[in-house]
Amino acid sequence: MHIVVCMKQVPDSAQIRVHPVTNTIMRQGVPTIINPYDLFALEEAMRLRDQFGGEVTVLTMGPPMAEDSLRKALTFGADRAVLLTDRTFAGSDTLATSFALASALSKIGEVFGPPSLVFTGKQTIDGDTAQVGPGIAKRLALHQLTYVARIVALDPDAATITVERRAEGGIQVLSTRLPALITMLEGVNEIRRGTLESAYRAACAEIVIWNAAAAGIGDLGKCGLRGSPTIVKKVFAPSPRAEKVQQLPTADLPAEAVAESVIREIFKRQPAIEGDLVRFSAGQ
Amino acid sequence: MTEVPKQASGPAGGRASTKRELPEHFKAYRHVWVVVECEHGVVHPVSFELLGEGRKLADKREVELAGVVLGSDPAAIAAAATACFEYGADRVYTVTDPALAHYRNEAYTKAVTDLVNSYKPEILLLGATAFGRDLAGSVATTLLTGLTADCTALAIDDEGSLAATRPTFGGSLLCTILTLNYRPQMATVRPRVLAMPVRRPGRHGQIIEHPLNLAESEIVTKILQFIADRDSNKAQLAYADIVVAGGLGLRSVENFERVKELAAVLGAEYGGSRPLVQKGWIAADRQIGQTGKTIRPKLYIAAGISGAIQHRVGVEGADLIVAINTDPNAQIFDFAHLGIVADAVTVLPALTVAFRKHLSVNRLAS
Numbered sequence: 001m002h003i004v005v006c007m008k009q010v011p012d013s014a015q016i017r018v019h020p021v022t023n024t025i026m027r028q029g030v031p032t033i034i035n036p037y038d039l040f041a042l043e044e045a046m047r048l049r050d051q052f053g054g055e056v057t058v059l060t061m062g063p064p065m066a067e068d069s070l071r072k073a074l075t076f077g078a079d080r081a082v083l084l085t086d087r088t089f090a091g092s093d094t095l096a097t098s099f100a101l102a103s104a105l106s107k108i109g110e111v112f113g114p115p116s117l118v119f120t121g122k123q124t125i126d127g128d129t130a131q132v133g134p135g136i137a138k139r140l141a142l143h144q145l146t147y148v149a150r151i152v153a154l155d156p157d158a159a160t161i162t163v164e165r166r167a168e169g170g171i172q173v174l175s176t177r178l179p180a181l182i183t184m185l186e187g188v189n190e191i192r193r194g195t196l197e198s199a200y201r202a203a204c205a206e207i208v209i210w211n212a213a214a215a216g217i218g219d220l221g222k223c224g225l226r227g228s229p230t231i232v233k234k235v236f237a238p239s240p241r242a243e244k245v246q247q248l249p250t251a252d253l254p255a256e257a258v259a260e261s262v263i264r265e266i267f268k269r270q271p272a273i274e275g276d277l278v279r280f281s282a283g284q
Numbered sequence: 285m286t287e288v289p290k291q292a293s294g295p296a297g298g299r300a301s302t303k304r305e306l307p308e309h310f311k312a313y314r315h316v317w318v319v320v321e322c323e324h325g326v327v328h329p330v331s332f333e334l335l336g337e338g339r340k341l342a343d344k345r346e347v348e349l350a351g352v353v354l355g356s357d358p359a360a361i362a363a364a365a366t367a368c369f370e371y372g373a374d375r376v377y378t379v380t381d382p383a384l385a386h387y388r389n390e391a392y393t394k395a396v397t398d399l400v401n402s403y404k405p406e407i408l409l410l411g412a413t414a415f416g417r418d419l420a421g422s423v424a425t426t427l428l429t430g431l432t433a434d435c436t437a438l439a440i441d442d443e444g445s446l447a448a449t450r451p452t453f454g455g456s457l458l459c460t461i462l463t464l465n466y467r468p469q470m471a472t473v474r475p476r477v478l479a480m481p482v483r484r485p486g487r488h489g490q491i492i493e494h495p496l497n498l499a500e501s502e503i504v505t506k507i508l509q510f511i512a513d514r515d516s517n518k519a520q521l522a523y524a525d526i527v528v529a530g531g532l533g534l535r536s537v538e539n540f541e542r543v544k545e546l547a548a549v550l551g552a553e554y555g556g557s558r559p560l561v562q563k564g565w566i567a568a569d570r571q572i573g574q575t576g577k578t579i580r581p582k583l584y585i586a587a588g589i590s591g592a593i594q595h596r597v598g599v600e601g602a603d604l605i606v607a608i609n610t611d612p613n614a615q616i617f618d619f620a621h622l623g624i625v626a627d628a629v630t631v632l633p634a635l636t637v638a639f640r641k642h643l644s645v646n647r648l649a650s
Binding site: 098130131132133134135137138143145162164166167169170171172173174177186187228230233235240241243245248256263273276277278281 | 525
């Protein structure tokens with residue numbers, strides 16, 4: 001069974017800083033990581049491979065330095081890595097991204113065998129859109145299973161899969177046919193530590209690097225900025241609320257006095273809250 | 285939706301200025317639509333929030349507002365349609381079919397894309413829930429149009445386009461996104477980001493029924509079971525009247541107990557900022573902010589939270605924000621109403637004691 005995991009290399013958002021004066025992003029020195037949500041997808045894919053046999057290919061679209069994330073995935077235990085990189089892809093929105101990745105997935109199918117399952121994380125931590133997975137599924141007519149919490153059953157020979165999906169207000173148990181696309185929920189497994197052997201293999205491995213042409217993309221108008229229906233009109237930092245914060249005095253005051261003044265001010269500004277609280281308290 | 289705005293170096297980049305004229309075949313697209321999320325006979329409140337905002341957008345564009353209601357039970361659909369009218373819709377498009385009994389991507393994508401292709405709305409809004417996020421990506425890809433996820437503000441710009449604002453760069457900045465040359469312009473908005481509109485009983489509109497044209501036998505994915513969440517396990521953060529939350533300023537998971545104690549006295553829900561989830565101090569469903577829950581309580585108490593944009597957009601709808609932080613320059617004081625520059629670890633227990641005392645006195649008095 002062939003499984004492909006789509007990953008993204010993202011800036012470690014915990015370390016992004018905004019310049020206090022110019023309000024621009026200070027990108028220098030921000031380290032990149034594999035999008036943390038994608039690691040749950042990678043681990044789940046490797047577990048299925050270990051159970052049913054086959055191969056896990058990791059695929060990413062990004063600049064040449066995204067090779068670091070692919071090599072990391074090989075260290076964890078992926079079998080093959082494909083990097084889709086081309087200036088043409090710069091500025092892709094989610095529609096253009098799903099086009100490029102779907103094209104590469106088709107090419108992967110031709111070269112390395114068609115995947116039965118495609119995995120992605122539930123979203124990325126930089127874009128947070130959760131749109132690329134469904135976009136790929138639609139373009140390749142893969143059965144779409146988003147927010148999967150657990151794979152209940154998989155039968156590669158019968159080409160069927162049953163999963164638990166996190167829905168509004170509960171868990172949906174869904175069954176469908178392969179090939180399918182799964183976006184994996186976070187926290188459902190823990191990425192394994194790579195073995196010494198996989199680390200060695202990763203260090204020596206040759207990463208498959210494709211540009212648009214190599215991935216079989218003929219229509220460059222569907223890529224990058226040109227292929228993106230959305231445009232970013234402006235990027236900005238929000239301005240402080242017009243009404244300035246009222247700082248309550250705290251210097252040299254005991255915590256009890258501060259607390260009393262906070263409560264007084266809350267009830268003064270929102271008188272209804274006092275009544276609500278008294279009713280709640282009386283009902284206890 | 286543009287993930288990382290690499291092209292964001294200047295306002296209105298190349299495409300914005302070169303392709304100003306909307307292609308001829310899109311000029312027939314008019315009116316604002318909201319896809320109503322109706323599961324298990326109940327309309328998700330986010331759908332009404334979207335109708336409230338959709339009404340403003342439609343008025344600005346001088347077009348109609350419509351709800352899209354899909355399902356299998358005619359009575360539930362009729363009730364949802366009535367609610368749509370009372371929350372501001374002029375029309376409701378319905379598709380009634382046994383295959384739509386519960387949400388499934390294939391059937392719902394077909395229903396919505398068929399409706400769009402038949403009736404051509406210029407704006408299509410969905411809630412950014414598990415339902416809306418699963419559906420919107422498929423619909424946008426099928427229609428090959430632009431989709432902006434998790435918007436925090438929607439507006440009509442000077443040229444009549446939908447200007448959708450959302451956090452970017454992991455929530456450190458905001459960006460405004462347009463879909464200039466494609467229709468419909470699609471956006472999702474998370475629950476509680478928009479205010480709940482006033483319901484106007486007796487308000488009526490026109491219902492337009494549309495067939496699904498898809499047999500159950502053609503749908504590959506089957507629902508075997510639905511396991512409803514037990515209410516006791518669920519954090520009711522999004523709709524709580526009072527929320528107390530903690531951040532890294534609390535310094536330890538033990539100190540986070542002070543947040544829970546204050547919440548208990550106030551009958552409030554408790555939550556925390558994103559780093560606390562990453563540290564494992566709180567469950568993911570208690571995260572407040574852009575990637576967690578958006579809240580609109582009457583009172584929000586933020587203890588030891590710095591107030592990054594991704595947190596700010598999740599709490600800005602609160603009526604009263606009280607922030608406790610040792611750093612007088614913390615970003616949270618940019619949008620809090622009441623500020624207390626002090627150590628939350630000392631102030632929280634003092635607040636708990638003082639509230640308890642205050643309420644017991646009041647209870648005796650009443």
